[in-house]
Amino acid sequence: MNNDFKDIMQNRKSIRHYDSSVKISRDELLEIINESISAPSACNLQSWYFVIVDTPEGKEKLHNFLMPFNYPQVDTAPATIMVFGNTKSYLKYRDLWNGMVEEKKVTPEARDAAVNTFLPLYEKADRQMLVADAMVDASLVSMQLMLVAREHGYETNPMAGYDASKAAAEFGLDPEQYIPVMAISIGKPDPSEVVPDTVRYDVKDVTEFA
Numbered sequence: 001m002n003n004d005f006k007d008i009m010q011n012r013k014s015i016r017h018y019d020s021s022v023k024i025s026r027d028e029l030l031e032i033i034n035e036s037i038s039a040p041s042a043c044n045l046q047s048w049y050f051v052i053v054d055t056p057e058g059k060e061k062l063h064n065f066l067m068p069f070n071y072p073q074v075d076t077a078p079a080t081i082m083v084f085g086n087t088k089s090y091l092k093y094r095d096l097w098n099g100m101v102e103e104k105k106v107t108p109e110a111r112d113a114a115v116n117t118f119l120p121l122y123e124k125a126d127r128q129m130l131v132a133d134a135m136v137d138a139s140l141v142s143m144q145l146m147l148v149a150r151e152h153g154y155e156t157n158p159m160a161g162y163d164a165s166k167a168a169a170e171f172g173l174d175p176e177q178y179i180p181v182m183a184i185s186i187g188k189p190d191p192s193e194v195v196p197d198t199v200r201y202d203v204k205d206v207t208e209f210a
Contacts (some may be wrong), residue, residue: 001151001152001153002150002151002152002153003151008147008150008151009147011150012146012147012150012155012156013155013189013195014156014157014158014195015073015077015155015156015157015185015187015189015190015193015195016072016073016157016193017072017073017076017189017190017192017193018073018076018077018078018155018185018187018188018189018190018193019076019187019188019189019190019191020076020078020190022078022187022188023078024054024078024079024154024186024187026052026054028152029052029054029079029081029186031152032145032148032149032152032186033050033052033081033145035148035151036141036144036145036148037141038144039137039140039141039143039144040140041137041140041141042133042136042137043093043114043118043121043122044096044114045089045090045093045118045122045133045137046089046096046137047085047086047087047089047133047134047137047138048083048084048085048086048089048134048137048138048141049083049084049085049086049173049178050081050082050083050084051081051082051084051171051173052079052080052081052082053074053079053080053081053082054078054079054080058080059074059075059080061170061171062074062080062082062170062183064166064170065162065163065164065166065167065170066159066161066162066183067161067162069161070159070161070162070183073157073159073185074183074185076187076190077157077185077186077187078186078187079185079186079187080183080184080185080186081145081183081184081186082167082171082180082182082183082184083138083141083142083145083180083181083182083183083184084138084167084168084173084178084179084180084181085131085133085134085135085137085138085178085179085180085181086134086177086178087127087130087131087133087134087176087177087178087179088130088177089134089137090119090122090123093115093118093119093122094115094119097111097114097115098111131179134179134181135179135181138179138181138182139181139182142158142181142182142184145184146158146184149184149186153188154186154187154188155186155187155188155189156184156185156186157184157185158182158183158184159182159183159184159185160182160183162180162183164179164180167180168180
């Protein structure tokens with residue numbers, strides 16, 4: 001485990017070839033996701049959903065909608081995590097807050113204030129708003145997942161090169177509810193992998209004060 005946050009963040013690299021002899025247990029993959037879902041989300045809706053692909057059959061499904069330039073990552077990595085935005089996460093919102101009351105994390109009054117304020121907004125929202133919120137939530141958790149993976153000693157590669165219209169259906173999910181946001185391969189880099197250092201724009205070129 002690596003607890004050096006600066007190293008975790010500054011030295012993250014996108015890996016294209018993994019050591020195929022290295023496996024990651026499903027228990028550890030679940031642990032990584034469990035740590036990742038502490039990420040912030042709009043109104044605490046937690047509008048994300050994960051499909052962990054770690055079987056040959058699952059990788060074939062990835063081939064059906066990912067672009068060929070992403071095949072090396074998914075073929076050599078022990079797992080690829082598909083991150084979807086869930087546009088109907090609000091359907092469980094009341095249950096979420098009831099659970100927090102039962103665990104004495106919030107008062108009934110705080111629950112009622114949150115549910116009565118936010119739930120009607122999402123129940124009446126158009127699809128554009130639901131998709132936008134889900135995309136933001138899933139993007140936040142994706143970045144956190146990649147950092148958590150480095151804490152566990154792994155590297156990742158975030159991929160957005162895919163046919164978004166096919167991704168959910170390949171895994172038996174409702175394409176109207178689940179919006180693909182990121183495919184993240186995870187594993188140990190192949191020892192021969194050489195990842196060049198990238199150059200970022202100067203901070204003054206991308207920042208202003210107001």
